[in-house]
Amino acid sequence: MAKISLIVNGNPVNANIDPRTLLVQFLRENLHLTGTHVGCDTSQCGACVVHIDGKAVKSCTTLAVMADGHEVRTIEGLAIDGGPLDTILSMRGVVIGGVYRAAIGSRAVLHGELIGREMGMSTWVSFAGTNDHALAHGEFAETPDGLKTLLKALRSKGLNIISIRNHTLGEHPQFVFVRFWGQDSALELAKKIRYVLDTQVGAMAPTPREKI
Numbered sequence: 001m002a003k004i005s006l007i008v009n010g011n012p013v014n015a016n017i018d019p020r021t022l023l024v025q026f027l028r029e030n031l032h033l034t035g036t037h038v039g040c041d042t043s044q045c046g047a048c049v050v051h052i053d054g055k056a057v058k059s060c061t062t063l064a065v066m067a068d069g070h071e072v073r074t075i076e077g078l079a080i081d082g083g084p085l086d087t088i089l090s091m092r093g094v095v096i097g098g099v100y101r102a103a104i105g106s107r108a109v110l111h112g113e114l115i116g117r118e119m120g121m122s123t124w125v126s127f128a129g130t131n132d133h134a135l136a137h138g139e140f141a142e143t144p145d146g147l148k149t150l151l152k153a154l155r156s157k158g159l160n161i162i163s164i165r166n167h168t169l170g171e172h173p174q175f176v177f178v179r180f181w182g183q184d185s186a187l188e189l190a191k192k193i194r195y196v197l198d199t200q201v202g203a204m205a206p207t208p209r210e211k212i
Helices: 022-032 082-089 146-156 186-198
Strands: 002-009 010-019 049-051 054-057 071-073 093-097 099-105 108-110 113-115 121-130 136-144 160-163 176-184
Touching: 010 022, 049 121, 082 099, 082 186, 121 186, 136 146, 136 186, 146 160, 146 176, 146 186, 176 186
Parallel strands: 002 071
Antiparallel strands: 002 010, 049 054, 049 071, 093 099, 099 121, 108 113, 121 136, 136 176, 160 176
């Protein structure tokens, strides 16, 4: 067993744990802070992100003993100010549990039926962390014709591409969904995402040096 002492969301915590325990397990199972999730098996989704001494880290790949002597903040102890993000993104988001989330719906026809946001036809973004140190992830809905431009725009702003996939088959127009994530201040992340949104509607061209 390993003894650890740390500060979690402003409160001192002392515990004896198996040295192989992941930080996400310790937070969820020992401290019952269930806002931190394991959302994938590749450490790419961002659902496990917490802050250690103000720096965003993935708790699903961090051992709890590595947080010994440090300050940890989980989603329960963090909050994003949604107002400025609404202004930059031209969206109306909501903040629940300290996490900002907003979406823009798209429309398509599937088997003769009109489908939209309720069937996952949407571009959505989510911000977690603090205003100064945030992690954003989400998904852009795009047609195949606009995919190359979208990928260039994401890479030109340093946003990481996780996956490109379909949600449905046979819709018209066809949509592909590009999952992404990035880290920066919340405002800077919002500006980067706004840039990508602008390239989708032709209001701005992606930086030419980026090649896909």
